[in-house]
Amino acid sequence: MLLVPGFMADETLWNDMMPALERFGPVVHADLRHDTSVEAMARRVLAAAPPDFLLVGFSMGGYVARAIARQAPERVRALVLVATSTRPDTPALQQRKGAIGKAAPSIAFSGLSRTAVATSLHPKERDNEALIERVRAMGVRLGGEVFRRQSVLDRPGDLDRLGEIHCPTLVVAAAQDRLRSLEEAREMADGIAGASLVVIEDSGHMIPVEAPQRLLEVMVPWLERHAGA
Numbered sequence: 001m002l003l004v005p006g007f008m009a010d011e012t013l014w015n016d017m018m019p020a021l022e023r024f025g026p027v028v029h030a031d032l033r034h035d036t037s038v039e040a041m042a043r044r045v046l047a048a049a050p051p052d053f054l055l056v057g058f059s060m061g062g063y064v065a066r067a068i069a070r071q072a073p074e075r076v077r078a079l080v081l082v083a084t085s086t087r088p089d090t091p092a093l094q095q096r097k098g099a100i101g102k103a104a105p106s107i108a109f110s111g112l113s114r115t116a117v118a119t120s121l122h123p124k125e126r127d128n129e130a131l132i133e134r135v136r137a138m139g140v141r142l143g144g145e146v147f148r149r150q151s152v153l154d155r156p157g158d159l160d161r162l163g164e165i166h167c168p169t170l171v172v173a174a175a176q177d178r179l180r181s182l183e184e185a186r187e188m189a190d191g192i193a194g195a196s197l198v199v200i201e202d203s204g205h206m207i208p209v210e211a212p213q214r215l216l217e218v219m220v221p222w223l224e225r226h227a228g229a
Contacts, residue, residue, distance in 0.1 A: 062082065196222070
């Protein structure tokens with residue numbers, strides 16, 4: 001199984017899910033630390049990946065996972081896309097990325113802000129300091145250079161390329177996701193032939209850490225049906 005994390009997330013994103021996921025075979029974590037384009041990230045991941053695999057992409061990792069599925073369709077047995085989108089960056093986000101890209105490399109990076117992390121969680125978790133710190137700690141471990149690279153990453157929309165994905169696909173969305181809408185999840189599921197869409201209630205964007213057991217309840221039975229695809 002190949003797991004692709006999101007923006008400023010590392011392999012600990014999946015910690016609560018690992019015992020269940022390891023049932024499907026050895027787990028490989030995608031390395032998204034070095035590149036500044038989705039396609040380059042996908043090529044790097046494929047170079048280190050096993051010959052064939054089950055593929056799971058979260059948030060930014062969903063863009064990379066779809067690029068992997070396009071670059072090496074014969075190697076992807078099944079695809080799970082969690083809390084992600086096919087839409088390109090908005091002009092406002094592109095402007096913010098430009099400002100980050102122009103910032104001096106010497107500026108110290110101390111992790112994502114508490115406000116930014118809290119926005120990625122269900123509103124009820126806004127004062128959950130343990131959960132907020134767990135998400136922040138991933139970014140701190142990755143560091144400032146990775147933050148700058150991932151912040152300026154170009155995420156072109158690929159809605160018009162979804163028809164190139166032919167493997168069994170599961171799209172998972174969170175009902176209270178304030179970063180990615182249910183409409184985005186629906187258009188993604190509609191664009192991939194035969195894809196299924198499941199909405200997890202009572203979770204924000206960070207489903208793997210907010211609702212790992214509910215995510216497993218969705219993923220595991222589906223993967224059991226499609227692991228040999």
